[in-house]
Amino acid sequence: MTPIQAGLLTQLALAALAVVAAVLTPPRLRARVAGAAVVGLGVAGAVTGAWALGGGQGALRIPVSLPFDPVVLSPDRLGGLFMLVAGLVGAVSASYGISYVRGPAASRTSWSAMAVFLLALQLVPAAADAVSFLLCWELMAVSSTVLLLAEHAHRAAVRSAALWYAVMTHLSFVLLLVGFAVLADAGGGTGFAALSTVPAGSAAASLAFALLVLGFASKAGIVPLHVWLPRAHPEAPSHVSAVMSAAMVKMGVYGAVLVTIRLLPGGPAWWGLLLLAFGAVSAVYGILQASVATDLKRMLAYSTSENVGLMFLALGTGLLLRAQGSAGPADAAIAACLLLVVSHAAFKTTLFLGAGSVLHATGERDLDRLGGLGARMPTTSVAFGIGALGAAALPVTSGFVAEWALLQSLIHGANAQDRLVAVVMPVSVAVVALTAGLALLAFVKAYGIAFLARPRSEGAAAAHESAPGMRVALVLAAASVVVLGLAPGPTYTAVAAAAGLPGPQPVGWWGIDLSAVGALLDPVALTVLAVLLVVPVLVVSVRLARRQPRREVDLPWGCGGVRLSPRMQYTATSYAEPLARVFDDALRPERDVLVTHSAESRYLVERVQFQQHVGDIVEETAYRPGIRFVDRLGLLARRLQNGSIHRYLGYSFVALLAVLVVVSL
């Protein structure tokens, strides 16, 4: 038995153990026992994934008596990377969940579903044939729907979110099924080895590519297939949102990489262009929506859409540049895609777990009602801050490294002689730059409004730091963001190995050397340099400041006023208002201003009420008409089914008579 086989078997055994524990243990111990088993499952997945990433071989055959190629679980290096990411995210989130879960999220069903969900997530990248891939994929979809439904009895929005999610995820499944069927037909087998014999230039390959990429894009939350994401992420329990956003959505990216790099390498240029266009639209749209969102978790969900958009953009750039023959920048772009995957997993776990702590402490998700949590929840505040830095792609975090690599490849890729590339690359640079800028705004808003200033509601004022178990998970997640940002070298080496890129050179203190595009990044050295430069300046200015007499100011930000109320602060809505105004056409916010005049005089205003709602324009223009049509069909169909037994019998009778008449004619 190879270590990979042992690892896969351990995962299966631990998942079974977790389900048994969730069902059998009493409620008092359930979270601890089942949660510990799920954490173990995640760790086992991470270890197996790391082993596969390191080049370990091994396969687990599942005996079936169906006319397929053998159903095999055998992770390659690429699968190992994704299994590692999913396992780590799952382990951290489950350990957070142990102290976080309350009520229905702590039920037998929820913990069992959590174990199955994590197992499916870890086995999707292990699949080595279409059948086992789809099997694990469907298991992942179903178990995550169950998890999402946890609080359906308390909030009606959960049911609607679950419905959207179930429909979109099954749409994705159908597209994948058809896509793999087309490929299996052309390749003569369901194993990935047989599928990869299809020449990438053939019509079947292009059809399969289109279907599969659409299916994976739906799972990954790419605009315009993202509609489930801003509904499902806010309504799921936070540790589930973390796994969904940081790991499950990545499976869509994994699928896209699998199809374009492993199964059908060397596709035509339009494949890359398609992925790039999808990615660019989603990145800009996602971050725009995130900047104006006031629901903390909804904002994080849209930010997921943006980050996945960047991953698709990077992958598309890589494919496009490969098709045009500039291999160096192409490799850098593909590496950037996988770096984005790893970094997004780290900071989005931190952010969702942080949002969970905020929700847990205040009962609020609405940024306009938060505030002042920095003093009340110091650990959460620091961890969320680090996550926000990562999401805004600022230095010393993993997000910066990934976007830096992406920009390097885009800038150096533009040198190609091809006209198309010469146009597309600068536009992509602009898109990434705009996205990065808006992300900064969005996360300054999220952190500043929620954690700084004064509390805007009683819930926020009464907030308390979360339980030690939750804090440990948060700190681990936040630490990973910084470590990945400071020492990106090992990650880069692993990512390059996963995508089969030429061996990278280690540089400096765990730095990155993109030798193909002639760029170097050594964050530790830069940080040391920055500290050496800044510390003397700071010391000198503090010394100088000390010489001046000290003035006492009560409220430095009060502008001289003393009657400060929390209502006078910036809110999330007001902070993003200029942006909403600039992008009015793309966002179409609905504003209601209700002015109540004083009874004595029309010139005196007693009260002004302001309401703003930003809908999803894609949903309203593309989905609503379709939904209305289906609804109308449903109402018509309901008339057939009115509950009368006589009518049902009549249907059978008429059908029988019709058959008899046809037969006797």
Next chain:
Amino acid sequence: MSTSWFDQAIGLAAGVLLLTSVLLVWKRSLAAAVRSLAVQGVALAALVAVIGIYEGDPQLVAIALLVLALKGFLLPWVLDRSRVRIAAVREETPLLNTTASLLALSLLTMLAYLVSRPFLTLAPGPTSAAVPVGISLVLYGFLILTTRRHAISQLVGFLVLDNGIATVAFLTSGGVPLVVELGASLDVLLVVLILRVLTSRITAEFGAADLDDLMELRD
């Protein structure tokens, strides 16, 4: 047994089957319906017995006895008891009135004869000539099921349908094996017993055995 006697006996039994079903549709009194059903059961048993004696098949005669016990006596008795228990007298408002029902019957009979032409051309003979009667019975049973509201009438319709299926089976294949017939009879018996319990429950719940009341149970 001579061939002409056999022809006559088959014709008589089939005629009684058809007549009783027409009576079932015609009469609205539930007591009369149950009586007609009993007569129909006896006629069906006689039909099976005649085929059995003519072909010298003792197994078929045994089946005839089984059919007689079940459809001639047991099921009508069960139905009558539940009719008495819930004090049902008449099918008050069928969905189709009597005249229209009888007209529909004639159309259904025509359809049955049209459909069974292949049987007659394939194997001309007294048994094939009676096949349309069996098919008519199936259609009548269905008609009763779709147009009657009372739970007892529904049971009657179901049994007529089953009688029709059995008639066609005996006439075309020269009888079914004893085991199969035993299984089918047991099924019918169980269905009737369950429906009987259901009927009394419906009556207890809604105060009447009108199936339209069940519409309230929809979502």
